[in-house]
Amino acid sequence: MAASLEELLAHLNPAQREAVTHGDGPLLIVAGAGSGKTRVLTYRIAYLLWRGVPPQCILALTFTNKAADEMRQRIMTLVGAHHAQRLWMGTFHSIFARILRAEATRLGYTADYTIYDTDDSTALLRLILRQMGIGSHVLEPTAVRHAISRAKNQMLSWQELAASATTPRERLLAQLYQEYDHQLRANNAMDFDDLLLNTIRLFQSFPEVLQRYQERFRYIFVDEYQDTNRAQYVALRLLAERYRNLCVVGDDAQSIYRWRGADIRNIVEFQRDYPDATLIRLEQNYRSTKRILALADVLIRHNRYQIPKRLWTDNPEGEPATLLICADERDEATCIAEQIQRECAHGRSYSDIAVLYRTNAQSQALEDACRRAGIPYVLVGGISFYQRKEIKDALAYVRLLVNPADSVSWLRVLNVPPRGIGATTIEHLRTAAQTWGCTLWEAMQRCDDIPALRRSARDTLHHLVALVRRFRDALGSQPLDIVVLEYLEATGLLAHYREQDDDEERYRNLERFVATLAEYTEQSPTPTLQEYLQQIALLSETDQAPAASNAVTLMTLHAAKGLEFPVVFITGLEQGLLPIGRAVNVPEELEEERRLLYVGITRAQQKLYLSYAQSRRRWGEPMPTMPSQFLSELPSEELVVQQSPAALPVRLRIPASGISAPPQAGLRPGVRVRHPVFGIGIVESLSGNGQDCRAVVRFSTAGRKLLLLRYARLEVLE
DNA sequence: GACCTGCTGATTTTT
């Protein structure tokens, strides 16, 4: 064992070795892109195990479940399965969900609590808005969800939100937050943010529980620390308080989840929080060519707020990057497909190649082009299997088996398949539940006490109650997949989709759903429906990426985090797309967009392609575009420009769009815009070009104005 | 209560 430890350390450079063999106490590892971060993490965990630290005392928090699985696999090859299996590894959400299962009753939930995903939260808010008589034109359910989630990520309660509210809108939001929380609790449900908040609440309210977990997690590791939010930060502080063995790994230059509440200050100010922390910088890049790294470095230097570091590599010089200038998104996709074929003709395989984009919507054209060219591809993310309508229906039924208090699920499937329970019946039920202060489920059981209900509705409700009860009882005695299959048949859901002749695919999906459940039942030593549901709820987009096959990978820049490919295409380098529209005039958001491009560039090992289209369809309508300002930040001599025959000839110097304000993407007559002084208005007409581009805008308060776009910082509201 | 149709808003990224 000692020999292999020596051997292990021999594979590391001095900085890596220092990190791996660091003793106790807080440790900050600033790991540049491609600097062997995962290797350091896995080796350090293996090192601790070698030194005799029990595996169950080590907690490693990763950004995705897939990352956790991969790390566990790698540790397994170092220390064997027995030890590796007992490590606590997973995302913040899945680890905390597990803790909360064990402690739920202390917080007034049962261990069977349901996890609401984004769609469920939105559905609940839509309900609440309707209940409170607020139309969707006043407040969008998704906007409310965002606001509440932002508050929760900053650990603000509805009381605090209400106390600090100054506008009627803010007061209303606080009220909605209160009602939302109330109903979640009544439904025995938690949303994603609650998994973090409730864990903190648990630790703060029950010191003995906190102490137990502090003792258990003597060594804590956090990967991608730059993307943790306030709540995660607080939870970590609590857990690490006793032993202070907190090792965080990250790269501030790769922080790309600000919009989700990630706070880059967590990593930048780690040393202030832990003054005795050791800082180790991993600056040698093992991934990319010198040229790719230089390009990334030049770009990121335009950002102000960052930890100073210098990334270098011993790798070869490599080829310069290629910039593809294309006519429109279809042409862009075709050019990329051609380029892919050319790369493959020179000995690359499809799986060496990734095509990255800013928004999921961009995948459409790329998929079409791949299909036309006969290029095999895998799409990461997008609409996942578990978000399909028929699967969500089935999941709702299954969730009710575990937690019948879940009203959101009841309201989803009460009348699926149609069984004569319409809006009126549902309204009676909800009113009754409200009057009695009980759940929908309890109201259903007491439906005989609701005089307004018709006889047939009552019969149906009784039938449903009996059905759920019967299959709940069956759960313990038979294999899960068998029970669920019979249950879904008994609900009529399977027949419903089976008999829809026009849409056989939906029924097939349901079959697949039952098949995955069967697979889970076989593989898990102690299968429970509740654990299965939790796994699905906390599955990330990238977790669902199919295993490596010989295919090109298509995904968003966000999904590419942590991955690497010999050849990388980054598409849509256009003002308003990358950087995305609303970020253009917000310095912090612009910096995040720049980091996003940085992440993309640093995924490439050998060859990088960038591309933009001169026109792009938005809402099905072609719109002229401007090249991304980021292109003007890159040294033009490092880019080989390749114009598509279909593209309009351009001067090879890319206009520095930061200086001469171009017509903004999306700006056209009829569009709503916001002006910093005049407020919201509607564009009536556009005239002039380049520096002299003007717009006539009619503002609701300030009237009609002629604005020189160079000066007026108009924000397109769509 | 079921079904049809026309309108609207979505395109930022996701645990």
Added chain:
DNA sequence: TCAGCAGGTC
């Protein structure tokens, strides 16, 4: 462009 929703009709 299109899916999902609201509102209207049978």
